[in-house]
Amino acid sequence: MFYRGKFADGGDGREMAAKRQRTVDPGSSFYGASTGSNFMYNPSPYGYVSQPPPPPFPVVRLRGLPFDCTETDVAEFFHGLDIVDVLFVHKGGKFTGEGFCVLGYPLQVDFALQRNRQNMGRRYVEVFRSKRQEYYKAIANEVSDARGGSPRRSASRAKSYDEGKDSAEHTGVLRLRGLPFSASKDDIMEFFKDFGLPEDSIHIIMNSEGRPSGEAYAEFASAEDSKAAMVKDRMTLGSRYIELFPSSPGEMEEAISRGR
Structure with missing residues (x-):
């Protein structure tokens, strides 16, 4: 049964209905008249409701x-x-x-x-x-610049970029620089898939806030393997090209401890 009398505040129900409508009308105030159209009661003549624009890319x-x-x-x-x-x-x-x-x-x-x-x-x-x-x-x-030319040409360009890498002593540890901050151990294992690295041989370095720093270390089975893996220097992981540097267990442990 509908109550047809007056409400406790003395109104006849029409004012209450108007207040309810204002509360569901976006952009309007409960205490004042709506300044915009009510999309629930005034639908678009084209049969759809306009959506707010997406937020800008940060x-x-x-x-x-x-x-x-x-x-x-x-x-x-x-x-x-x-x-x-x-x-x-x-x-x-x-x-x-x-x-x-x-x-x-x-x-x-x-x-x-x-x-x-x-x-x-x-x-x-x-x-x-x-x-x-x-x-x-x-x-x-x-990406176009990193992939340009043949693998032999790319290797030559990498060598000219840092000739010291070829003469550096290999200990079975490589440092990776330029990683996407979203890169995971699985991504790095896939990057070195020809060498079958286990998960516990990958160490992603964190910064002082506990977030990825863009660097990581990879431990190989032997110094020969880490030297062979240098062919991946300046190849891409996702949208980033990765720089590789011969490293050592001591340097790796120091970097890991700084991120703890």
Whole structure:
């Protein structure tokens, strides 16, 4: 049975209905008239309800980076923010001093912009808003450059990049630099799939905040295997090319202990 009398506040029910309608009308106030259309009671003439635009892709562009900076340096520069990826821009095989940093949430872009013109080492770094398309284009350019030419040509280019790697003593341990921050042990095992590395031979290094630093160590069965694995130097894992360096058990243990 419907109650047709007055409500306790003296109203006749129509005011209560109006209040209920205002509470479900987005963008309106319970205490005032709606300033926008009510999508529940005024549907679109085309039969669909408009949706809010998706949030912007959370990426910033960096300029003026030191030429010896690493992903860890960028993560420290944006201390307190969630870093998803760092991409350094190269041209003709040389670092340009520019890069991109993908953050965890769109809101963090505003916080990243507050670091504009702050110092990284002795250089100040400029921080700009960027777009998904610019970041993807930079990835495509990096992958194209890393994959260009035959394997023999790529090996020659890697050798000229750092001749000291060929003459370094191998102890069965390699250091990996430039890993995506999302890289897992399984990803690294797949990267070295020809060598059958077990999971406990992969050590992903964490930074002081307990997050991946972009570096890792891999233990091989012998020094000969680690030397043979250097053919993977500057090959890609996902969208990133990975640099390999001969290392030692002592250096590996020290890096692991720093991240604990």
